[in-house]
Amino acid sequence: MPIWKDLRDRCPIAHSDRHEGSYLPTKYADVQAIAKMPEHFSSRDPLVVPLPEGVRNDKNFEKYGANAPPISSDGAEHAWTRRLLLPHFSPPAVEKHRAYTEDVCHRLIDGFIDSGHVDGATGYAQQIPPRIIAHLLGVDEDRVDDFTYWVRAVLELGLQEPELRVKYRDVIRNFFRETVADRRANPGGDDLISALLTATDPDGNPVDPEIVVGMANLQLVAGIDTTWSSIGSALFHLGTNPEDLERLRAEPELWPGAIEEFLRFYSPVTMARVVDSPVTYGGIDFVPGDKVLMNFPGANHDPDVFEDPDTFIIDRAENRHVAFGAGIHRCAGSNLARLEMDVALRTFVDRIGDFSVQTPIEVSWASGQVRGPRILPITF
Numbered sequence: 001m002p003i004w005k006d007l008r009d010r011c012p013i014a015h016s017d018r019h020e021g022s023y024l025p026t027k028y029a030d031v032q033a034i035a036k037m038p039e040h041f042s043s044r045d046p047l048v049v050p051l052p053e054g055v056r057n058d059k060n061f062e063k064y065g066a067n068a069p070p071i072s073s074d075g076a077e078h079a080w081t082r083r084l085l086l087p088h089f090s091p092p093a094v095e096k097h098r099a100y101t102e103d104v105c106h107r108l109i110d111g112f113i114d115s116g117h118v119d120g121a122t123g124y125a126q127q128i129p130p131r132i133i134a135h136l137l138g139v140d141e142d143r144v145d146d147f148t149y150w151v152r153a154v155l156e157l158g159l160q161e162p163e164l165r166v167k168y169r170d171v172i173r174n175f176f177r178e179t180v181a182d183r184r185a186n187p188g189g190d191d192l193i194s195a196l197l198t199a200t201d202p203d204g205n206p207v208d209p210e211i212v213v214g215m216a217n218l219q220l221v222a223g224i225d226t227t228w229s230s231i232g233s234a235l236f237h238l239g240t241n242p243e244d245l246e247r248l249r250a251e252p253e254l255w256p257g258a259i260e261e262f263l264r265f266y267s268p269v270t271m272a273r274v275v276d277s278p279v280t281y282g283g284i285d286f287v288p289g290d291k292v293l294m295n296f297p298g299a300n301h302d303p304d305v306f307e308d309p310d311t312f313i314i315d316r317a318e319n320r321h322v323a324f325g326a327g328i329h330r331c332a333g334s335n336l337a338r339l340e341m342d343v344a345l346r347t348f349v350d351r352i353g354d355f356s357v358q359t360p361i362e363v364s365w366a367s368g369q370v371r372g373p374r375i376l377p378i379t380f
């Protein structure tokens, strides 16, 4: 936060040479403006840390980009693939997953409630979203540990180890190739993959199965790490700020606003754009190939928009945060993410009551594309 503040005052769209070079806007208005110029700022390679050169140039990557439509698509392909997903994430559609989410949370808590402690990251937060996504995709719950490791390998561990990242990117893709082939052979399921396979593209043809593979891949990569990071950050906050935990227990009507403040304050996601056509913005002449990091976390701490932005205010009145992004790529899964946060956090607080994070020193955080606690010792 002090670094963003310094940059905002001195150099609001800073440039760094790290990771092949990138621009980093720190002001809310600039992040919003760049998000709303997709004709210049492409999403074809939205990874913060670029993939190794060889992988970026492989045949599949050229044909399907980062292969996770709509997040990695531009223009017409983005519009129709997003349109296919949205009905599955509307408020009534996600409400259908509430009972299952509650059941998952209760089962997890049953497993540790008598012990008086839990790792809030690995033992709770990380366990919830993979199960919900497996349920949504019609995949067996017993694949959950695989899902968790695959996503961490791609988004976290693989940032230092490109081979690991490439290996698990292919593992995920091949897993969904097999799942898609199975659903095509056995149609009629009520899961998302089956539904996408019965949909048509703008030419009226069945959606290319490889696009369905990419969309299923995206559910895993966009829906798991992001949400468990948000749940974990909120548990970290409540376990280190007893006055906020106390207020939520005494005034449960504060929950919806508190969830928005967790999202704003701890915003887990940063994305990237690649400049496709020359454009001048904020005094910078961007040229094709330049990379821009969509600093949603930094925007959410801009004092021009948020009063006292570096203070967590549980009942903040105005909170137009961009934790879910802005413009055409704004998170398609935000209703599901909010539902999972709501159920996971309320159930934990209702059943566990008073709890604390043992020593913040022992907490470890992942950073990069998605930021959140990875070790979170909680006692109660």
Ligand code: HEM
Residues within 6 Å of the ligand: 043, 046, 070, 071, 072, 082, 085, 133, 218, 219, 222, 223, 224, 226, 227, 230, 267, 268, 269, 270, 271, 272, 294, 296, 322, 323, 324, 325, 326, 328, 329, 330, 331, 332, 333, 334, 336, 337, 338
């Ligand atoms: C708290 C949890 C979450 C956060 C903070 C989050 C954040 C984001 C952000 C910032 C973007 C914009 C990406 C960009 O501008 O390039 C995005 C896009 C997206 N998210 Fe989420 N997300 C979360 C959970 C989910 C879940 C649970 C799902 C679905 C299961 C999901 C599905 C998507 C999809 C499909 C997109 C791409 C939309 C498009 O390109 O049109 N997200 N998310």
